[in-house]
Amino acid sequence: MADDSISAIDLFLKQISMGDNKRETELNHFSHHHPLILSNVQGDNNLCYENELLILNELNKDKICNACVRKISAPFYSFGLCDFFLHKWCAELPNELEHLCHPHQLILLKKPPEPRGLFLCSGCEYYCNGFAFRRIEEECMNYFNYYLDVKCAFLPKAIIHKVHEHPLFLKKDCVTGGCAACPRRVWMFAFGCDICNFNLHYTCALLPDTIKHRYDEHHPFTLIYAPIKDGPDEYICEFCEEEIDPNWWFYHCIDCDLSACAKCICTERNEVQNIK
Template identity: 30%
Template sequence: MKFQDNQHFSHKHILNALKLDIGKKIDCDACENPITEPFHGCYSCNYYLHDQCLNIPRSLQHICHPSHPLTLLPNPTYSSRSFSCNACGSEGNAFSFSCAHCEFDLHIHCAKLPAKILIDKHPHELNLLFNFPYKDENVVFVCDECHGTVNRNNWVYYCSHCDFGTHSNCATGNVTQKEEANSSQSCNEYLMESTAHKVEEIKAYNEAQEKLMAVTLEAQLNAKGRKAILDSIDDSESHRRYYYY
């Protein structure tokens, strides 16, 4: 559903299209990342949302949690006023896709992680796994990016051919981290050009995966809308007589 009439379910006041003041740093109240244009907000409450966060669907059916649909919540409903993301394991205090039946919660950015990703540290595609890649409970999985331990309850990006894996956050943040590192290094011209070219290829691939995820989600929502219309037609006649992912 597109944001309309400057009203959003997460906030009681009208949200207006705003311009970011030079030098001002504010965070999005949905994804908790720094605000960039375009965005809407309420100055009186210091409440701001990226436009892409404004237009995320109110619910989705995710392949990682087939039992129930996930509902978009503007605030955690737990007494702690925070939630632990089942994908990355980190804490969240803002929007989440949640299942109240199972106490299952995802950051909104984790909910749209691409099924496959390329990073510059590994030559093969990494597949997103919702389950721990090792059956032996005594095996410790060490992230090949940050070298920290991976919790067996969280998602990982993994290459089974090479037994190479990373935290989901380490994989999705890899390109940005490398770009920043490369910009601060003194390299010869050839190395700089080849590195930049590789980063652009990886970025293009990952953006394509994210767009595919968004198209899939939109198709699901459209399918649900069509189904509701057909059901209403069937009911009005003689009672004659789809799914994210």
């Protein structure tokens, strides 16, 4: 990538999808009543030319995948007339899943039986509206309304992070011991080292090193793990206008002296992202 501003989750999912070169040009998927056609922006001689043009026009409208609810990118399946899109990787999701953070098998649902299809993901603690993996009711009486969205269901089991010398392993939460990056006490997936009692919320662990934003068109915001040497006495978030505690990770541009707390800049990035 040209810079580090691309979401680590997006990059992780894209790398997985590139790992399999098998390409079925037409797919009957349980989530849609029409056959879905495979599209490849780089061109594919097996694809219908009219369908390719239709899909590429739709891409200009920033279409999203119906499964992971992230911006569509090639390769993907679609039926353009129905405005339905699936990343190739999402189209090949398993119907059942065993996850190390849940004791029982999870099943894939196109639309959870919740109001308007919204469900609270137990991995990230955000409301989601794409495909979901849900616990089997008769097996999980103690896990009421347990859901995982697509990205949380397929997080890596372990990562290497520059701030810690040991591998960090996926775990259910980091409430015990707290997150090393932020003061939030939330029950979300985390990556941790039991040897050192070091933990990071998974959203903190996957923060990009740099990110471009409309508040600073000329320089990227850089993720700061510790206070800046010889820097100002205080840092104010450009979004929430609250003082930033330099004991926690935050974003800063030294050239423009602009700062942002990680929570705010990532929320803004999801809404008005300027990622190339």
